[in-house]
Amino acid sequence: MAHINQAEAREWPYPVNYGKENEVSADVLILGGGVAGCHAAISAAKRGAKVVVVDKGAVIRSGSGGAGVDHWHGAYTNPCSRITPDEVMDIVKSFGPYSFGEFGNGISCYIQCNESYDALMDLEGMGVKVRDVDDEFAGADFRDEKTKLMFAYDYENRYCIRVNGGADIKVALYKEMLRLGVEIHDRIMATILLTEDGRQGGRVVGAAGIHTRTGEFYIFRSKSVILSMAVPAGQWIFSTELIGFGSSFNDPNNSGDGTAMAWNAGAELALMERSGRALSSGFFRYPPYGTGDHNNTWFACTIVDANGKEIPWVDRDGNVIRNVSDRYKPASGQKFFGYGRRGPYDIWGPSLIPDLSECIKNGEYVLPLYADLPGMPEHERRAIWGLMVYNEGKCRIIYDTYNKAGFDPDKDMLQLAVLPPEQYGHGPNWETYGPGQWREVAFGGGGGIVFDWDLRTNLEGLYVAGSQQYSGGTHAHAATTGRYAGRKAAVYARDAEPGPVGRSQIDGEKARVYAPVKRKDGIGWKEMRAGLCRIMQDYCGEYKNEQTLQMGIRWMDSIFESEASRAFARNPHELCRTLENLTHITVGKIIMEASMARKASSLHLDFKRMDYPDVDPPEWNKIVTLRQEKGEIKTGELPLDYWLRPPYAASYEENYRKYCDLKMEGEG
Template identity: 40%
Template sequence: MGTWHDYLKAAGTPPEWPYPIKYGEETEVETDVLVLGGGIAGCWAAISAARNGVKVALFEKGDVRRSGAGGPGCDHWCNVPANPLSRVDPDEWAIEMINALGDYSNGIGIEIQCREDYDTLLEMEQMGGKIRDDKDEFVGAEGRDPETKLMFSPRYGAKAGYGAHPDWRKPGFNPPEKRNNVVIRIWGSTFKPILKRECKKLGVQIFDRVMATSLLNENGKQGARVVGATGINGRTGEFIIARAKATIIATAGSGQLWNIDMEHGGYSYMYSRNENGDGSVMAFKAGATITMREGSHPFGIASGLKHKWYTGGGDASYENVPIVDANNVKLDLVTQGWADAGAMNSPDLLQAVRDGVESGKFELPMFGDFAGMKPEESNATWNLMLNEESTTKIMVKTMTEGGFDHTRDQIMNYSFIEMQSPPQYYDAPRGGGILHDWNLKTTLDGLYAAGTAVFSPEDHSFAASTGRYAGRKAAAYAKTVELGEVCREQIAKEKERVLAPAMRSEGIEWKELHNGLCRVMQYYVSQYKTERLYNLALEEIARIEENAVPQLYALDPHKLMRSLETLSAIESAKIIIYAQKERKLSSPKLGINRLDYPEPDEEELKKYLLMHLENDEVVFERIPIRFWGNMKEQYEAHNQDYTGVYKG
């Protein structure tokens, strides 16, 4: 019951589109700060801007209540070195983190996270988010502080980053009195509805189901100040024009550019289809500088027509769960747990297990051995971490109802059955994003960025703290300027572009277009890369744009939204290819394996590759890695007026 054909059978006719169709209609909004994207970063940006006394409007493609990667929940508040039980200095920890993340990390964002993450978490608690074990459900679990009832995670316990500490196999490694205490376990499934409630309380004008489609430049000139944005409602097709003194891009990273099966994308991929990287493309088209778009990597954690990440024992967030083989022989792997200070497995550890499978040392299948754990740890992993982390919450519920008992059972692990991904399956460079300064301002006046929209972003709490920071910086700017002049010609052109697929009822639908693009990426931009392959890719994309795009049709506003995402994905693909072509080198770190330029070119690798549009032509520039300067000094110079936790 509940399917479309059930309805058809009962009613004798298909349901009519349930929302009013408003193609051609417009709504115009004027605001001080406009936030694009209502996920974790966007909500925090909106709340922070509103608390700083300006009028805020927000576009969200889904519904702010549960949208974004953090909509279902989150189990770790990472990089909280300013918490009272931390054993590290926030500024020193920020440096350790960027060293651990390596070249191309985002030192500005990491410093903001390290400085303000704890304040952000306390504000979450003020709003009603659960951050402590106040009901004493996890007494006895390691990392639980009896006084504050905060629960620390083993992650980053002995050092920054996910790699294993060189001493992790030594007896007495990682004793409680030496742990860094920089990652806090949280009840993140409570957060998103609270953020929406707070936005409403503060009078944020929320436009749910509205996808941002373009930025508006002052007088329509690419590279000029951003003075607003356009959007389309994915239920009604209504076109929204927002004029704003400042705009914050808080949209998601791009994904699924190599993932050819749109029927199964949702069940094997880590992110929802809504997360398409539209923001980065919009910023680029408006003339903003973006960077780190040249990277791409074989499918790893985000899967790719394999099991949905998190559903196999031993996937991420299975802290402390040892993996055993079919005969209960423990594998020589780290467990992201106390014993190894939260380390994740490295390629050599995983390869040793694969070798063991082939030699007969280990027998398939493997299992995540919940039953073999100390009961308090098994309880904390199952009922706190997995019950609060994103898409695992529903897994805990359904498996528990289905008879799984974490004190008795072991969850099957799939990674060693599925083995490695086919080499042509890559993932878009999620590290690619918008360049910004110490105010999280982009290279365009009036445009700010936060969360996954920035270059080299990190996790949930990075999104929260950078969103909160961008909100207050954008609010401060908005107080100093007037609304800028939009260009009616630019708006009319955008409206025509956006509505074009809805004006057609035959041709090529979005899934076929998306899959055609993915085939280009699989064939020409995957394991082996050469100038010839890149050129073939660009030629083929040009043919797609010439022949297929004019046939793109959408039968309703929802399909129109998906169609526009696919057009945006085409732009993302071109950006990736342009950037990789420009980097005439090979680099495992960037995931570029150019057969025609096999050498790394160390000098070139010490720079970020920046790109922006001038008169629609791509312009490349380079700046040194760590361009942000002394992080402590820069942070302090830019935040002398910072007042800490919100006091109402």
């Protein structure tokens, strides 16, 4: 066979049966077994539904949160919290924890505010260590002596919890699902949503996909479906200084399959034009949390310059904070604080001096900088290095590698990345801004699927959770929206009959997905992926106009006609990556269509139209939506707070009470 050197090739280690059909049926089908999907599965199974979970990776560790988490955000209902969900919503009208601003989603934000602590308690019930039960931090400012809960950031208001068993949450979720009889299908890439009689816009009655090791075909029939796959990541960046998938912040499996499937089924998408300048995936970036730092996982570490001169911490008004312990307190007259100088002034938190870049440029502070862990109080030092850097996702390697190499936080100051002065002070030091045309959609920064207070989409039977929504991005957001969607999908399935699956939809999908393994030669998936990313960089980068966007769509179509029709895969794994490329074409085109539909620039969306330079003109303060009807693209719009307008009540609390479905189950 061409492209395969028989002398060097080894036979694929798994039995291969392309096209062989397997049929599975469920009450609730969950596509994407990350944090959101697992919580959804557990909550639906507890309501008696027969639940099936499908994941491209392995559910025991898959998803962006699969390797762990250190902060449990938004736990406003924990017994030590001094603020309430409604107080939070009052201050920041509509926001996601990492997407402060007018374009967050109030529904999932309010769900997180109300259920974050409950979801954490669910995990504790599954054996996850949440509290400081071994009294390692007895007497620490951030520890509540009675509950033994430990807090981060604002030690007075105590709404963000440090989880000391965070590294193993996914394993506990997996075991709980097995205990509840959830049927788990690992290594299956879902490629299509099945709709009633194959009709676009019809009720969703299942899904189909391929096994990424055996190549077999799976047909899932279900009364309701929860889409808990990820935000479409990796559209712009494939390889940087780091090669391959490691170059992107998001889980490499997050190729946007959920978004593409939903689009093809007729779901309405929102804010697909939104993206951000790559930071977490930027050029020169270090391993996440793997340099000295003063943000999030490293909050609020002392930073010194090359001569040992300390860089001052200041409050929101620029007043120097003299004591370490005051970095964890609100400013004078402030109710509570959030994360850094983000969002409204009301919740700006302590930070290093805001003009740090200037001070480095003018020589006041000398590079390189260091995180002065030895200078931190012992509890804080041990919390940063050992509790946070370890339990946070992907940090275990850092803890092990650095410790083995002799790094000792009691004695050593970890160096910050050495960067051009302007790169300092924007966010975590391990992140760096890349070129403007490198975009990313991490932490709720992209688009997703429109949903209502049931977390239902415009398609009957289809629900969304986690970052598949156009919001969120934290572990707690995924957990809480998953839990809520699980309840709603189970309630729907209780009264629903299975819907008819059309044979022609199955046959059409099989012809599409197996084409690359039937060819003898052609373009490999990596070359095509890199080319698709380059189209997005060139024509839908930081600056866009009608002409670039039209050209980008034209080249996407052209690649689809030409290279994609020659795409070639040697085994089921390569087939999966090749099909992801087809997803990238679909999603890339949606992003460019959405970008053409918004004829204004926007600060909140980090969206720059060269032909419409006005930034956030009032008439464009709305959500632009896109969906397909009989193959035609229909654009629409929604008010920024559509969830507080008819048919819904005008208050979060009233809507939540009406829709959350907690009372009837005796939970909450």
